[in-house]
Amino acid sequence: MxxxxxxxxxxxxxxxxxxxxxxxxxxxxxxxxxxxxxxxxxxxxxxxxxxxxxxxxxxxxxxxxxxxxxxxxxxxxxxxxxxxxxxxxxxxxxxxxxxxxxxxxxxxxxxxxxxxxxxxxxxxxxxxxxxxxxxxxxxxxxxxxxxxxxxxxxxxxxxxxxxxxxxxxxxxxxxxIINGSTIRPGDLLIALPSSGIHSNGYSLARKVFFDHAGYTVDTYLPQLGKTVGEELLTPTRIYATVVKKLLEGASVKGMAHITGGGITENLPRILPKGMRAAVELGRWPALPVFSTIKSLGNVAEAEMLRTFNCGLGYIIVVAPEEVGKVSALMNEMNETFYTIGVIESIPENEEAAPEVYYRGTFPWA
Known part of the structure; x- marks a missing residue:
């Protein structure tokens, strides 16, 4: 130059x-x-x-x-x-x-x-x-x-x-303030459904749909009733209105937002020392998107449960005597909910056991 x-x-x-x-x-x-x-x-x-x-x-x-x-x-x-x-x-x-x-x-x-x-x-x-x-x-x-x-x-x-x-x-x-400190054995787990994957686990979901299965965002899947892209962009559900009503009308001991890590990782965050949650897998229906991911990617059930919400976005812990109030409030709001399990004490000889364990069979298909 x-x-x-x-x-x-x-x-x-x-x-x-x-x-x-x-x-x-x-x-x-x-x-x-x-x-x-x-x-x-x-x-x-x-x-x-x-x-x-x-x-x-x-x-x-x-x-x-x-x-x-x-x-x-x-x-x-x-x-x-x-x-x-x-x-x-x-x-x-x-x-x-x-x-x-x-x-x-x-x-x-x-x-x-x-x-x-x-x-x-x-x-x-x-x-x-x-x-x-x-x-x-x-x-x-x-x-x-x-x-x-x-x-x-x-x-x-x-x-x-x-x-x-x-x-x-x-x-x-x-x-x-709700911090889970009053949770005791016998308390029940009430769960609210998710709208889909929400906003967690997308690195695995994208790998399954796009890299492994070779789909595009425009691929229509009959089991989903929509394209892959439409399913994956379904907005995360916001639980503010439901939770506000519940807190006004019932006594709640603990709540967990089910995000990355699924129930497996998020529910223990609110459990007092010495407590664990027994979750019944057959108590809520499988959303097609999770069954599809599991099938397409040959993803193990344990991996699904610790990566995705698997159909439940929010879990509430209440004493058994509060279930009637909770049920009435949910019905008043036309809200779907599931009683999915119970709180237990961790036996002294099982101190190394996981804080969440699953019973039953999940209806993946």
Missing amino acids: STDNKKEQSQESLTYAQAGVDITAGNRAVELMKSAVKSTFRREVLTDIGGFGGLFALDIKKYEEPVLVSGTDGVGTKLRVAMMMDRHDSIGIDCVAMCVNDILVQGAEPLFFLDYLAVGKLEPEKVAAIVGGVAEGCRQAGCALIGGETAEMPGFYAEDDYDIAGFTVGVVDRSR
Whole structure:
């Protein structure tokens, strides 16, 4: 290169847009998402969209001793399915669900939510669709979307790639915190169905469907009644409304959100020392997606149970005398539920035994 050309190049005026970050597109994305975000606002929200921080005025008169409960999570490799389908309107629901369902287990009411979205290239309509899903999740959970961040990161993410994470804060009175400490032998396990895989185990699910079976997102499977992509993008269920009603009308000892690790790994997180759960495998029906994964991938039952929710997204522990109240509340809400097992003491000679063990046969086929 000649000296003159170097001099000419050095005098070129570069812009942020030339570097891959389009501020104008970012502003358009904000305009497109405004109405969806505002639709989630509760009366406690004091700020509008665009501030440096979201303000939320907690009504402390409602509580004797309010305790804030926080949670954060993402969506994992389910995002890859959304990218493969170029469909982004429901992935935000998953992000909210993974955060909100976690704080519910301690008896918290979700108050507000924030999201962080990082993209390779900012496409306003795509960003608005993603955030629209976040807003829908917040409406289902009853919490306000009071803030967020969209970061355009060229050279870090591929042009069509993105990642999303969420953060939620809820509140519970100290005296009403649910931590599993009162769980005793004889208490019963009440389970709520999942909507599908939810947002866990997707590395295995994608390997089975796409790498092993050779399917695409457009492959229609009769046993699913939909395409592979449609099944895998089914939004994670949010349990806030059901749990709120149960806590108002029944005494609950413990709750578990069944995420990655399945029942096998998540239920022990709420069990007191010396307690274990006996789970009856035949007490709830198999969802076709799990039977399909097991069959296509020749996945062992134990591996299925410690990777996926296998049809149950939420488990509640109650004393036997509370079952009538729980049943009445569930029926009032037209909610499907299953009594799937019982709490037991771990015998002294079985101290090394697993905290969850399974009885019976699961109806995979």
